[in-house]
Amino acid sequence: GSKIPLLFVGDMETALAGAFLDGEPGAILVSGTGSFCYGQDAEGRAHRTGGEGYLLGDLGSAYAIGRDILFAVLCALDGRASPTALSGFLAKEAGLLTVRDIIAFAYAPETGKGGIARLAPLAERAYAAGDAAASEILQRAAMALAGLARPVLERLGQSARLALCGGALENCAPLRAL
Numbered sequence: 185g186s187k188i189p190l191l192f193v194g195d196m197e198t199a200l201a202g203a204f205l206d207g208e209p210g211a212i213l214v215s216g217t218g219s220f221c222y223g224q225d226a227e228g229r230a231h232r233t234g235g236e237g238y239l240l241g242d243l244g245s246a247y248a249i250g251r252d253i254l255f256a257v258l259c260a261l262d263g264r265a266s267p268t269a270l271s272g273f274l275a276k277e278a279g280l281l282t283v284r285d286i287i288a289f290a291y292a293p294e295t296g297k298g299g300i301a302r303l304a305p306l307a308e309r310a311y312a313a314g315d316a317a318a319s320e321i322l323q324r325a326a327m328a329l330a331g332l333a334r335p336v337l338e339r340l341g342q343s344a345r346l347a348l349c350g351g352a353l354e355n356c357a358p359l360r361a362l
Contacts, residue, residue, distance in 0.1 A: 196222040203347035216350030219245035221332040243328035246352040250303035256317040268317035326362035
């Protein structure tokens with residue numbers, strides 16, 4: 185039989201190929217549990233930003249948004265910040281009412297990165313209610329994502345396209361708009 189060549193690539197290359205089926209140059213900006221930007225130019229040269237994981241990066245990700253929600257509510261509860269609608273959403277959705285509840289949740293092994301990332305939709309709900317803390321969280325996330333995309337697009341050139349991918353970008357209209 186004939187041999188079929190195989191090419192093993194990472195999920196960044198696969199996601200990019202899926203985003204631009206025509207094979208033309210472009211980049212993907214991903215904000216899900218983590219975040220990164222990855223692109224290739226017409227000659228196949230690649231550039232990536234982000235993807236360092238939650239300890240060193242993941243700025244603009246659902247994890248970062250969830251962590252920022254927890255911090256905003258902690259600050260509101262202990263008096264470092266003004267009250268926020270996020271407190272009520274966090275109490276209703278996750279049963280987190282006190283500083284002690286929030287800290288225990290954040291550090292519980294069963295919560296993990298995914299458990300914190302699952303809080304991200306609360307920012308959109310509070311943002312829709314006009315909450316200042318949620319607006320600041322989503323603006324910070326959008327700026328972080330733009331910071332990931334900018335150097336990749338600059339290396340790819342003026343005609344580079346950008347696809348927005350990942351749960352945080354796909355499901356949070358205000359984050360996409362910002």
